[in-house]
Amino acid sequence: MTPFPSRRALLTAGAALVTRPLAVWAAQEKPPPAPFTSPADVYSGISGPGEAVVGDGSGGYRSGYEGLMYKGGKPAKKGWFTAEWGNRATGYAVKDGLLPPIRPLWDLHLRDTVITVGGDGRYYMTGSSGDNIWDRNDGIELWRSDDLKAWDYLGLVWSFDKDGTWQKAWGKRRNTTMRAVWAPELCYVKKNYYLTFSLASGAGTGLLKSTTGKPEGPYVTANRPDARLTGGIDATLFEDGDKVYFTWGRGGSIALMKDDMSGFDGEPKKVKFEKPADGSWTRDEVAQEGASLFKRDGKYYLGGAAFYKGRYSSVVAIADHVYGPYKQWHEAVPCGGGTNYFRDKSGGWWCCYFGNDDQSPWREKPGAVRVEFAADGKIVVAKNQPFAPPK
Structure with a gap:
């Protein structure tokens, strides 16, 4: 997951963009305010419990280096960027x-939403939390549900200040001092709970494991030595x-991974990927960021997030082997973003979603x-959606 692209980047990206909403947006957007001098007084490092959605859930948040915008039923917090939502x-x-x-x-401020089914059959949700992840957050928050409809808040299950080691250091990105977890994922593998994560400062990716076998932890670094696993962002396990x-x-x-999950069993292997012949995707990798990987009916699905025709979508390619070659690249879920796919307790499949472009509702x-x-x-995308706005 990378910061939202600049207005100029979106408007000059070429004919592949859908320009109707973008043109209106560009006309209405006001210049960003001066940088905050005391971000700690502006942003909370946690998102908190959240609550049930009222109405269609439209509006939401637009976070970024220039500040934070909000549209919804509650007043914006003091110090947030309050320009027109447009x-x-x-x-x-x-x-x-x-x-x-x-x-x-x-109804919760959460980017990079990921949901997984735990060993107890319950649903667990993580993501990039806090008021503005381009400034700071406190660590990794976790929510739990029996039915995907009502969510219990399990709190901050991993904290920079309490649990961090190499992750504690503040870094700089685009001349902004920052410390935040980006795109954490709770993964249930080898009958235990692990958290993959990356750091907003660009310090890399890491892996945490529960010391109790419980999703709420506590968590310690799984890999040895206690250091980052890779550079980059958006780590996941499969x-x-x-x-x-x-x-x-x-x-x-x-x-x-090694059998004891303490590190890699050999060097990572480069994935074989065959770009679509019609030119709909020209990069050498499946996605821009937000990697995801799962298997269905003997086929491997490797995907992630990509700006495609102006949408921050979930894109996927398919292979017979985990290392590829991956073919049949396609936009799987428009506006789906860099999240994950999961299978519910009834066998149905889902793509998580959080909304990161102007075409999203x-x-x-x-x-x-x-x-x-x-x-x-x-x-x-299935035509019949269980989570649809009220008529």
Whole structure:
């Protein structure tokens, strides 16, 4: 997950962008305010419990280096950037038929939403939390649900100040002093709970393990030595039989973990990827960031997030082997972003969602979109969505 691109980058990205909402947005956006001199007085490092969604859940948050914007039923906190919301969540993806009507799972400020099914059969949700992750947060927060509808807050399960080691150092990115966890994921592998994470400062990715076998921890560094695993961002784990794999960022490389999860069993292997012949995707890796990896009916699905036609979407390619070659690249969930796919207790498949572009119906709130699989294995969004706005 990278910071939201500049207005100039979006407006000059070429014909691939959908310009209708962007043009209106550019006309209405005001210059950002002067940088805050005391960010600690402005931003909270946690998102907190959240609450049930009222109405269609539209609006939300737009965080970034220039500050934080909010549109919703509550007053914005003192010090937040309060320029006009404009077209930052138009819902054009729904209006144009790319997505059926959907709404958030929970009213909560959360980016990079990830949901996993734990060993107890419950759903656990993590993500980039806190008021503004381009400045700071306190660590990793966790939520739990029995039915995806109501969420209990388990609190801060890993803290920079209480639990951090090498992660404690403050860093700089774009001349901004910052310390925040980006895109943490709770993973249940080898009958224990692990947290993958990356740091906003660019310090790299890491892996934590529960010392109690419980999702709420406490957590300690899993890998030895106690240091980062890789550079970059957006780490994830995938369990396949008795093997566990690690990938990150664009999904360009995949590493086999040691049996005791203390590090890599050899060097990461570069993924084989065949770009689509129609030119719809020209990068050498499947995605731009937000790597995800899962398996269905013997096929491996490697994906992540990509700005595609102006949407921050979930994109995926398919292979017969974990290292590829991956083919059939496609935009799986428009506006889906760099999150993950999970299978619910009834066997249905979902893509997590948080909203990170102007075509989304909301921004920076946790969501989940029901998905299905076409005859050729490609992912398609189900027409019937359990989390739809009230009529």
